[in-house]
Amino acid sequence: MIIKSSNRIKHIKPYYFASKMAQISEMNSIGMDVLNIGIGSPDLGPDKSIIAKLNEASGIKTNHGYQSYKGIEELRQSFSEWYLSHFNTRINANDEIQILAGSKEGIMHIAMSFLNTGDKVLIPDPGYPTYSAASRLAGAEIIKYNLKEENNWMPDFKSIERLDLKDVKIMWVNYPHMPTGAKGSIELFQELISFAKKHQILLVNDNPYNFILNNSPISIMNIKGAKEVAMELVSLSKTYNMAGWRIGALIGAKEYIDEVIKFKSNMDSGMFKPLQLAGAKALKLDKSWVDKLNDIYLKRREKVWEIMDLLNCTYDTQSSGMFVWGKVKNNKNDEELIENILQKARVFITPGRIFGENGKGYLRISLTNSIDKLQEAKNRIIKII
Amino acid sequence: MIIKSSNRIKHIKPYYFASKMAQISEMNSIGMDVLNIGIGSPDLGPDKSIIAKLNEASGIKTNHGYQSYKGIEELRQSFSEWYLSHFNTRINANDEIQILAGSKEGIMHIAMSFLNTGDKVLIPDPGYPTYSAASRLAGAEIIKYNLKEENNWMPDFKSIERLDLKDVKIMWVNYPHMPTGAKGSIELFQELISFAKKHQILLVNDNPYNFILNNSPISIMNIKGAKEVAMELVSLSKTYNMAGWRIGALIGAKEYIDEVIKFKSNMDSGMFKPLQLAGAKALKLDKSWVDKLNDIYLKRREKVWEIMDLLNCTYDTQSSGMFVWGKVKNNKNDEELIENILQKARVFITPGRIFGENGKGYLRISLTNSIDKLQEAKNRIIKII
Numbered sequence A, B: 001m002i003i004k005s006s007n008r009i010k011h012i013k014p015y016y017f018a019s020k021m022a023q024i025s026e027m028n029s030i031g032m033d034v035l036n037i038g039i040g041s042p043d044l045g046p047d048k049s050i051i052a053k054l055n056e057a058s059g060i061k062t063n064h065g066y067q068s069y070k071g072i073e074e075l076r077q078s079f080s081e082w083y084l085s086h087f088n089t090r091i092n093a094n095d096e097i098q099i100l101a102g103s104k105e106g107i108m109h110i111a112m113s114f115l116n117t118g119d120k121v122l123i124p125d126p127g128y129p130t131y132s133a134a135s136r137l138a139g140a141e142i143i144k145y146n147l148k149e150e151n152n153w154m155p156d157f158k159s160i161e162r163l164d165l166k167d168v169k170i171m172w173v174n175y176p177h178m179p180t181g182a183k184g185s186i187e188l189f190q191e192l193i194s195f196a197k198k199h200q201i202l203l204v205n206d207n208p209y210n211f212i213l214n215n216s217p218i219s220i221m222n223i224k225g226a227k228e229v230a231m232e233l234v235s236l237s238k239t240y241n242m243a244g245w246r247i248g249a250l251i252g253a254k255e256y257i258d259e260v261i262k263f264k265s266n267m268d269s270g271m272f273k274p275l276q277l278a279g280a281k282a283l284k285l286d287k288s289w290v291d292k293l294n295d296i297y298l299k300r301r302e303k304v305w306e307i308m309d310l311l312n313c314t315y316d317t318q319s320s321g322m323f324v325w326g327k328v329k330n331n332k333n334d335e336e337l338i339e340n341i342l343q344k345a346r347v348f349i350t351p352g353r354i355f356g357e358n359g360k361g362y363l364r365i366s367l368t369n370s371i372d373k374l375q376e377a378k379n380r381i382i383k384i385i
Helices: A016-029 A048-058 A073-087 A102-113 A130-137 A156-162 A184-198 A255-265 A275-284 A287-310 A332-344 A371-384 B016-029 B046-060 B073-087 B102-114 B130-137 B157-161 B186-199 B254-265 B274-281 B288-311 B332-347 B373-383
Strands: A095-101 A120-125 A141-146 A167-174 A204-205 A232-235 A248-251 A323-328 A361-364 B097-100 B118-126 B141-146 B169-175 B202-206 B231-234 B248-251 B313-315 B325-326 B364-368
Touching: A048 A120, A048 A275, A048 B248, A048 B254, A073 A095, A095 A102, A095 A255, A102 A130, A102 A167, A102 A204, A102 A232, A102 A248, A102 A255, A130 A141, A130 A156, A130 A248, A141 A156, A167 A184, A184 A232, A232 A323, A255 B046, A255 B102, A255 B130, A255 B332, A287 A323, A287 A361, A287 A371, A287 B046, A371 B254, A371 B373, B016 B046, B046 B141, B073 B141, B073 B248, B073 B274, B097 B102, B097 B254, B102 B130, B102 B231, B130 B141, B130 B157, B141 B157, B157 B186, B169 B186, B186 B202, B186 B231, B288 B313, B288 B325, B288 B364, B288 B373, B332 B364, B332 B373
Parallel strands: A120 A141, A120 A167, A167 A204, A204 A232, B118 B141, B118 B169, B169 B202, B202 B231
Antiparallel strands: A095 A248, A232 A248, A323 A361, B097 B248, B231 B248, B313 B325, B325 B364
């Protein structure tokens, strides 16, 4: 390679699942038939009405051109109404919403729009690996803050305040939390907003799991004064089984959104209009859609618990979200354990350590698998234990 | 705004068309009915078979989950066959193609994957503004190289070699060239590859306009040794009237592609599978598709020439691509001229200067407008001249 890659790339690995899925597809290519129960890719598909909308809209000749950078009005309006009806929160459809091709890309957009080289970013450990990767790629240093089981996976503000917070520019939070399934609360969000104001930190809540196995969805934007320091990422992926569609949004005060648009409009163009129109329709689905989805996840969760029991793991029966997060009782090495299961039982389970130091000794299994698939995984694991 | 944006954002303006379209939609909201003939957003829509494929694929339940970061095999394979049949160039579908949500995002991915702070980037003037914006956002300095009408808009290697090229890491080229419509040639590409090798520069050809009013489409990847120093961006937007769909690809040697995947897989997820399947089908359309499209553009171009004549502009009747690039004869200020036409005739034409210093005194009109719309624009302009 004559031309060398940038320094920011040198210490970045490809996203964990990018490499892991390549390994699994190699295993499958030699006939190993790996059952992947580690990844949270909703398997049930969206409501028929959403697909019908996509089809109708793609049949209209004028829907194939470039779209506006901030997203079409119908979709922004739908997100605004969704915030009002589900979170009792007023969001201006015109200038407090940036449509995203999935909330994941929003993490990089925010990093690039607010972080300078040498800035610091508070990242939850355990947490979604992209927070660290995006921060580093934007030139920032990361400071992990601990989330511990004994503290119900909530941040310990006292210990965070003992850190040097002078150069901290962004704090990532993610409640309901992935991978642990811990729920947020109004009190926690209030404390976070106060903390962010005190230290002049941009607080971003990554919030894609709100409606999955959670009876009281809340938004950080509902807290008084939130718009001064907080933004929120939301997504259609999990709630509407549309992970592959890549539709999400960034919510925040106009001034913050405007900075993100500067970056994003120089990076890409607006999303395919038929996708946006279908997304707008999804956001209007009533409560029965989510109830039906959760009924299925509840049944699957029992089967996942059986697998966790088999693996000698403990878990919180009250957790929310699309995963079961289990602690290996005898404190075994989670990575060794999952490699063993992958090689011998041909079942892929996500090792906790990919989410950080505090994930060591934990496993994550996804509810996005049918009872039959989970039963088959269980059968395979029984044979090797 | 309590939290300040990053330095990289401070000197970046929102993409020109993002602001301009906002202005035009404000004018329209008070009933001004602006005719936009400046932007190149194909108006004719894709072939029916492409939309049918999207609809069929979106009806399949397993097509709604996350997709691989590099793009599905069917689409990579189609791009590979497309390179072989149109450019007589072998590209390995497995590791020399990265699927992109439109080629525009590839510009940022390349910048972030290869540029360090202080690196320099050669950018054509005039040229697509995103090359500069993405380079600056990645922390690099830009060096514009002149393209002049008297040189048929080709780079003048002698004058480029007089520059200090020590820290130059990337050179952007774009043939067929936007906005001028100048075509590339095998000789030019050979010279570019030699230049890039000599100075160890990553050469990237942005190549979305190849099939529009161009009888001899060529790829820089067809040049011997190209893969050592060159990459190419291609897109479905213009050739298949799918600008809104956001489907493109980056072509290059595995080592270069791998670096880009490191960045991209940490930034977003794979594209919606039904879009990719439909894209794969588009790439298989035969020559009659492009011929039909070009017949329409040829007729429209005559009408655009009439408008250019009216505005006292000269133009190259042999140019390719989706635009007519006209030089204002009396060397008028292009920006004043287009503002005058916008305010008085309510017709939007793109001023040449947004593409750089060498674009001053030029105008760009797009062929993606019906004869009727162009005639209406002409009628409106006649009234104010």
